[in-house]
Every structure is written in C-alpha cells, then in structure tokens.
Amino acid sequence: xxxxxxxxxxxxxxxxxxxxxxxxxxxxxxxxxxxxxxxxxxxxxxxxxxxxxxxxxxxxxxxxxxxxxxxxxxxxxx
Numbered sequence: 001x002x003x004x005x006x007x008x009x010x011x012x013x014x015x016x017x018x019x020x021x022x023x024x025x026x027x028x029x030x031x032x033x034x035x036x037x038x039x040x041x042x043x044x045x046x047x048x049x050x051x052x053x054x055x056x057x058x059x060x061x062x063x064x065x066x067x068x069x070x071x072x073x074x075x076x077x078x
Contacts, residue, residue, distance in 0.1 A: 004071050007060060014072060023072040027057050036061045038069050 003013040010029045023038040032048035034057055041062050046054060061068070 002071065002075055004068060008056070010057060010060065012060070012068070016075065023069050025061060025068045038065050038072070041065055
C-alpha cells in the first residue's frame with residue numbers, strides 16, 4: 001500500500017493489487033476515506049468526509065494528478 005504523500009493530515013495512497021481498475025488515488029484522514037479517479041479527476045466513493053473536505057481533497061488531487069499517475073504507472077511496471 002504505497003503512500004504517495006501526506007498533506008493537511010490527509011494520506012494519499014494506492015493499493016498494490018487493484019486488478020484492472022483505471023488509475024485512482026485513495027485518501028484517508030481520521031475516520032474519513034475517499035477514492036478519486038485520476039483521468040478525469042472525479043470522486044469515485046467516500047465516507048466520513050464533509051463536502052468542504054471533499055472539495056479540498058479534489059483540489060489536491062487535481063494539483064498532484066500527474067504525480068499520482070506517474071507513481072501509479074511506476075509501481076505497476078515493477
């Protein structure tokens with residue numbers, strides 16, 4: 001379960017064995033959890049986050065999308 005980075009208490013990560021799903025990123029903080037698709041950026045699922053938090057997370061996902069995709073493909077190529 002590689003962690004890409006942490007910011008504002010959020011942990012951005014992905015799982016090493018996710019089958020054939022398109023690139024995405026998981027996010028957790030305390031009891032909150034969300035999953036965002038990377039292309040195009042969009043919320044796939046969430047629990048425990050309020051709308052304001054999801055908007056903040058979406059901004060981070062958009063800002064760091066290229067990094068997340070690079071890490072996704074780098075890891076999947078191993």
